[in-house]
Amino acid sequence: MANDTVVWLEEVGKEDIAIVGGKGASLGEMIHAELPVPRGFAVTAQAFRRFIDENGVSEELFKSLEVDVDDAEILRDSEKKAKKIILGAKIPPDIEKSIKSKYRELCKREGDEVFVAVRSSATAEDLPDASFAGQQDTFLNIKGEQNVIEAVKKCWASLYGARAIYYRVKQGFDHSKVNLCAVIQLMVDAEKAGVMFSSHPSTGEPVTIIEGAWGLGESVVSGSVSPDYYVVDKKVMKILERKIATKNILHTRDPKTGKTVELPVPDNKKNATVLEDDEILKLVELGEVVEDLYGTPQDVEWAIKNKEVFMLQSRPITTIKKKKEIKEKVATQAMLEGLGASPGIAYGEAKLVSDASELGKVKDGDILVAVMTTPDMVPAMKRAAAIVTDEGGMTCHAAIVSRELGCPAVVGTRKATQLLVDGIKITVDGEKGLVFEGKKEIASPVMQPEKTAISFTKQKPITATEVKVNVSIPEATQRALETQADGVGLLRIEHMILGLPKHPKQYIKEGKADEYVNELVSRIQTVTDAFYPKPVWVRTLDAPTDEFRAMEGGEGEPIEPNPMLGYRGIRRDLLDTEHFELEVKAFKELVKRGYSNMGIMVPLVQHPSELRRAKEFMRSHGLNIDKLDIGIMVEIPAAALIIDQFIAEGLDFVSFGTNDLTQYTLAVDRNNEHVAHLYNEMHPAVMKLIEHVIIECTKAGVKTSICGQAGSNPKVAKRLVELGITSISANIDAVEAVREMVARTEMQLMLKASREKKNS
Ligand code: PEP
Numbered sequence: 001m002a003n004d005t006v007v008w009l010e011e012v013g014k015e016d017i018a019i020v021g022g023k024g025a026s027l028g029e030m031i032h033a034e035l036p037v038p039r040g041f042a043v044t045a046q047a048f049r050r051f052i053d054e055n056g057v058s059e060e061l062f063k064s065l066e067v068d069v070d071d072a073e074i075l076r077d078s079e080k081k082a083k084k085i086i087l088g089a090k091i092p093p094d095i096e097k098s099i100k101s102k103y104r105e106l107c108k109r110e111g112d113e114v115f116v117a118v119r120s121s122a123t124a125e126d127l128p129d130a131s132f133a134g135q136q137d138t139f140l141n142i143k144g145e146q147n148v149i150e151a152v153k154k155c156w157a158s159l160y161g162a163r164a165i166y167y168r169v170k171q172g173f174d175h176s177k178v179n180l181c182a183v184i185q186l187m188v189d190a191e192k193a194g195v196m197f198s199s200h201p202s203t204g205e206p207v208t209i210i211e212g213a214w215g216l217g218e219s220v221v222s223g224s225v226s227p228d229y230y231v232v233d234k235k236v237m238k239i240l241e242r243k244i245a246t247k248n249i250l251h252t253r254d255p256k257t258g259k260t261v262e263l264p265v266p267d268n269k270k271n272a273t274v275l276e277d278d279e280i281l282k283l284v285e286l287g288e289v290v291e292d293l294y295g296t297p298q299d300v301e302w303a304i305k306n307k308e309v310f311m312l313q314s315r316p317i318t319t320i321k322k323k324k325e326i327k328e329k330v331a332t333q334a335m336l337e338g339l340g341a342s343p344g345i346a347y348g349e350a351k352l353v354s355d356a357s358e359l360g361k362v363k364d365g366d367i368l369v370a371v372m373t374t375p376d377m378v379p380a381m382k383r384a385a386a387i388v389t390d391e392g393g394m395t396c397h398a399a400i401v402s403r404e405l406g407c408p409a410v411v412g413t414r415k416a417t418q419l420l421v422d423g424i425k426i427t428v429d430g431e432k433g434l435v436f437e438g439k440k441e442i443a444s445p446v447m448q449p450e451k452t453a454i455s456f457t458k459q460k461p462i463t464a465t466e467v468k469v470n471v472s473i474p475e476a477t478q479r480a481l482e483t484q485a486d487g488v489g490l491l492r493i494e495h496m497i498l499g500l501p502k503h504p505k506q507y508i509k510e511g512k513a514d515e516y517v518n519e520l521v522s523r524i525q526t527v528t529d530a531f532y533p534k535p536v537w538v539r540t541l542d543a544p545t546d547e548f549r550a551m552e553g554g555e556g557e558p559i560e561p562n563p564m565l566g567y568r569g570i571r572r573d574l575l576d577t578e579h580f581e582l583e584v585k586a587f588k589e590l591v592k593r594g595y596s597n598m599g600i601m602v603p604l605v606q607h608p609s610e611l612r613r614a615k616e617f618m619r620s621h622g623l624n625i626d627k628l629d630i631g632i633m634v635e636i637p638a639a640a641l642i643i644d645q646f647i648a649e650g651l652d653f654v655s656f657g658t659n660d661l662t663q664y665t666l667a668v669d670r671n672n673e674h675v676a677h678l679y680n681e682m683h684p685a686v687m688k689l690i691e692h693v694i695i696e697c698t699k700a701g702v703k704t705s706i707c708g709q710a711g712s713n714p715k716v717a718k719r720l721v722e723l724g725i726t727s728i729s730a731n732i733d734a735v736e737a738v739r740e741m742v743a744r745t746e747m748q749l750m751l752k753a754s755r756e757k758k759n760s
């Protein structure tokens, strides 16, 4: 067999790593142990070698890889050249014949032309146990002899992807000594799939951890979806924990084209458990068998179809630390300083993420480090124990989302991505805005392995001033509800839209505007439903063009010199009425479904005519706004200064957007860490504007509120209550402290009033 270029998986075993790589050898071994592994064959590392040698391309190929891998452009160019060489070369005829004949045989065994997965299994000649996991590509749903041949070539070419080249250079591997075996396996049309750690991946404790999502395992492995999370005590086979995530997308085979496609998860399955208890326990049992087989804990990829469980691959967990190794570096001085954007303390491994393709790196309990987070990073942010960014202020994306997720965060450190490297252990103090290398013993609050849980055991004080909560991502609804807030004072719909797989314009272009409206309705409804009958003020789109441009189909977003002063808020909706119309459609549907607790809030108004036109538009498109609370955000000093003219236009409430009001009043970019020291929400000029608006609105009987970050500061809350504000909307983590301050201030005011009355 050693000379064969194409071999059945059942013909290989753990001693054959040099021939079929770690993945191929492990699959063979599992087949011998009668584990449920999809059958198939492998095109060996030697076949790959012959392919290179017989085409006479080795010199040209390896020369193309001798580049400065730290220069991204040069690296991409090297990838392009190397892949072109591989894709342009011809597979030796006898190897091609063997591949085709094995594929035909596989089809014959199955009684039909089958779909297969073509996976890569790399191996180093002199270091057969080197791990190259996850660096090469997998091709799913391949059918037909010629397509299999093409996929094998593409698989081989993926050995020269930029990431793989970079890794080998940094790890000191000689490119010419690394070969690639292509494993061709029957495709499992998974209804659900995911990964499993047969023992705890960092401590080695006897608990099995399973992550699963709908469809093919692709979405879990790439990190593009937040999977469900199950923990099982395998000694007594007891399920200890189930965290059911909101799963928005799935990968599956399109029955018409046969290609793998990404689809939205049907509404009734989004928040449903992926695994039934019997399936969880079956997986744990299989995990035990495979762990026993190899004598070491395993990281397994699994799939389930019609209740039948398959194991797609297994490899040893390399992250478990032996007791002796856990001699932690004890931190003393902070290595990075930034803004404490979300409170809590966490300790874990840093994982640097530069774009969505790297999200899979962030496992449960890791610390996500990025220049700045983007909406497509939210699934990984949910898994992270903490978040650290180079850029941003207290109201940037990372800050808003981490607060909602209850995940400690430090933003605006300027150089986290330069100083930190993958795998380094750090402690993040989200309260003080500090990052330490190693484990920092912080007496109080205690280290929090889990995300900050909100617990309200104390009696909730009743306050005359309503204390509400802000929500941006639907996943935060439950935590928001647990604050027992008096409603939602700001629901930012753009975060919900940014969480969709593509830009609204792309839906429109594909004739799927209704699908988009349904998505919007379902996300807003998650919140209006949970809080019903308490009010939920839904804000119309306030989309920053820079964030929307990154979405699929978002290329048309204008490139602006200063997006903060540009095409956003209501000025955007009044120009892009095609989109405004879809928002109004969604609001109408919510009213139809009985959510009379919904109010509409118009952002970034600077002239009363904008409010007038927005109201006219909603009315003329069939939304009965007379039955809903309609208000504006006071975010631009101009709106504060002429608030009387807005009142004359007719409105039920105003809400201070102090994040913007502060930046526009003080000329301090809210996201610019270089001027963060000048950003002061309590600046007398900002407070003066607020005071003026509260006085005018109180006279006119218009409700006043605040939903900017300043409302989460108890000191500001105190001042606002003294000024007579009607409600305060705070971040989830701040609701309790703000409510206490509101209650105390109200009592102080009453006491003062009664004393003054007595003395008079
Ligand atoms: C604000 O400006 O204070 C606000 C709440 O809106 P956003 O942070 O979304 O701009």
Ligand code: MG
Binding pocket: 603, 635, 657, 659, 660
């Ligand atoms: Mg704003």
